[in-house]
Amino acid sequence: MKLKLLFSLLVLLSLTACGLQSRNTIQPLEVRAHSHNRNGNSVPVSLVFNTPMKAGDELTLRHKGNKIAQMTLSGTVKLKVLHIRIRALGDGTINARLTRKGKEPLSVNKLVSVGKYSEIPKENMVKFDKKIRIKDGAYKMIILNGSAESSYVRSVDINFGHGQALLKGSPYLSPNPYFSFKPVKLGKNTTSVVKLSN
Numbered sequence: 001m002k003l004k005l006l007f008s009l010l011v012l013l014s015l016t017a018c019g020l021q022s023r024n025t026i027q028p029l030e031v032r033a034h035s036h037n038r039n040g041n042s043v044p045v046s047l048v049f050n051t052p053m054k055a056g057d058e059l060t061l062r063h064k065g066n067k068i069a070q071m072t073l074s075g076t077v078k079l080k081v082l083h084i085r086i087r088a089l090g091d092g093t094i095n096a097r098l099t100r101k102g103k104e105p106l107s108v109n110k111l112v113s114v115g116k117y118s119e120i121p122k123e124n125m126v127k128f129d130k131k132i133r134i135k136d137g138a139y140k141m142i143i144l145n146g147s148a149e150s151s152y153v154r155s156v157d158i159n160f161g162h163g164q165a166l167l168k169g170s171p172y173l174s175p176n177p178y179f180s181f182k183p184v185k186l187g188k189n190t191t192s193v194v195k196l197s198n
Contacts, residue, residue, distance in 0.1 A: 026050045031096045031110040040088035040114035042174040047096055052078040052184055055163065058099045063112075064092035068172040075163020076185075081138075083180035087118045087147060087172050120171045124151035130194055138182040143194055147175050154197045161187025 032046040045061070053059060059071045061084070068086050073079060086094070091113040098106045124146040133140045139160075143153055153169035156179065165181055 027106075027108065029096060029098050029106055029108050031094055031108045033094060033110050033112050035111065036113050036115075037088065038115045040090070040116055040118035042085045043088045043112060043114065045084050045086055045094060045110075047082040047084070049080055049082075049098075052080050053098070054078045056101045060097045060099075061086070062095045062097075063088060063172065064090065066172050067170055069167055069169050071165065071167045073163060073165050075160075077160050077163035077165055078184040079165065079181060080184060081180070081182040083178070083182075085174035085178045087120070087174050088112065088114045089119065089172075090114070090117050121146060121148045122150060124148040124198075126176065128196060130192070132192065134186065134190070137186060138180050139186060139190060140178075140180045141192065142176060142178045144176055145196065147171050147173050147177060151196050151198045153177050153194060155195045157193045157195075159187075159191045159193075160185075161189045 028049065028051040030048040030050065032048060033043060037043045047059070053073060055073050055075060055077065057073060061068045063086055066089070069084065071082070094110045094112055096108045126144050126146040129144040131142050139158065141156070145151065145153055147153070149171055152171040153173055155169065156167040158165045158181065160183060162185065167179065169177065
């Protein structure tokens with residue numbers, strides 16, 4: 001009887017330990033966004049790399065199957081957090097797919113809903129400009145552009161001095177797209193080149 005009781009106790013402790021371990025397992029990538037958003041024109045999304053993204057990795061972001069952006073790194077750049085704003089044409093799943101050399105691709109989903117659906121305009125009515133701010137180890141950029149069929153942010157190429165971050169965009173970026181890159185190390189002479197689809 002005592003042996004049976006002891007065995008049951010050991011099994012219970014083992015199951016509890018496994019449960020705690022699974023809950024404490026940190027995923028390499030997290031997708032953070034509000035479940036309910038008032039305006040589909042600009043839905044903030046944060047991609048948190050618990051294992052920093054580095055050269056050779058590729059990130060693809062989609063919403064409802066529509067490709068929003070794709071990003072790659074080169075050199076010794078390592079990325080901890082990417083903040084981005086997307087255009088949501090309706091309720092649906094945000095999917096982030098991270099591909100790393102020698103590893104199975106990681107796919108993370110986040111379901112979001114919006115009060116007012118967005119639409120992609122045909123013509124861009126915003127005069128292009130970009131504003132950059134470096135604060136708290138983050139490289140922040142807002143690009144004045146309407147994200148229209150006729151003109152959208154095709155690519156953002158940032159040279160941190162010790163490597164590059166290349167982000168390819170689409171009309172599914174929010175109007176006046178916003179990005180915030182938080183690398184492990186910011187170069188002193190960081191430069192950026194933005195190219196539009198037109």
